[in-house]
Each structure stands twice: as C-alpha cells, then as structure tokens.
Amino acid sequence: MSHRTPIAIHQPGTDGSFDRALRSFLSLPSVAGWETLLRSVHPSRRHQAAREAAIRARAYGTDPTLLFHCLLRSGPTSDLLSLVESGAVEPSVVAAAAQDAPAPIKALWWALAAQAAQARGEPSRAELLLHRALSFDPDHPGVRVVMTRMARLRTVPRLECA
Secondary structure (H helix, E strand, C coil): CCCCCCCCCCCCCCCCHHHHHHHHHHHCCCHHHHHHHHHCCCHHHHHHHHHHHHHHHHHHCCCHHHHHHHHHCCCCCHHHHHHHHHCCCCHHHHHHHHHHCCHHHHHHHHHHHHHHHHHCCCHHHHHHHHHHHHHHCCCCHHHHHHHHHHHHHHHCCCCCCC
C-alpha cells in the first residue's frame, strides 16, 4: 500500500468525526475501522459516507479485498459491485460471500463471482461460477443482468499485442 496523505472529506454539519475516522481508517484499514468510520456519521448519511470513503480508499490504494469486506456489510451497493466487476476482488472471495448470503440473493453473488472471474480473464472459472448461480435461481433478475453484461463483454473483440 502506498502511503499518500489522505484527502479529508468534510461533510457539512458534522463535527469532524468523519474526517478523523476516515484518516484513521486510511492509515490502518480494517473492517473494525470501517465500522467506526460509519458510526461517526448520522445514520441518514451513512450510505453517502460509505460511498465517499470507498472512493477515497480506492484512490489511496486500500486493498480491494479488504474494501470488499467492508462494503459487504452494507449489502450489494454500486461501489461493491464496481469492485467486483473490475476484477479487483478474487472470485473465490466473492464466492465465499455467495455461500454466506441469504437465500434470495445467493444466486446473485454466485453470478458476481463469475463476473469477477471473467474480468480476470478466467473464462472456464467464470462459466462454472455462472452455472452455480443458475442452479440456485435461473430466473433471478440480478443474475440475468450479470449474464447480459458478461455476454456483452465476450462479444467485444480483444486487441492482441505483438
């Protein structure tokens, strides 16, 4: 991890506890630090605070797997999904989340693990994980969305370097 000076985020109307908690989290990232960070803001602002913190953590070079575990506490959010879609998180980490997920979203997590594998250039693994997703719920709308994205990426021609 690089040791850059974190950029403080000041949320209007706060006492600065978010800024302090963010600096603390970025200096020594952990799930416990993430929870402290989110507790430092009013519950109505937690979603936005998590988004801002995730953006800063990614820019700061925080380990994507750790950030995934932090964001996972909020459920599938756009920041969590973008980590997975980018392939920054190992598919086995996403698959572990699928195993622990509540039944209604278990298929979605397996599909997301497949998408992570595809993003990492592991088509056979992606296919196996997608098969697992479909075995849980072939009609899950989230699985269908992931399948559509994956199919679209497969049709994009890859440029080869000499």
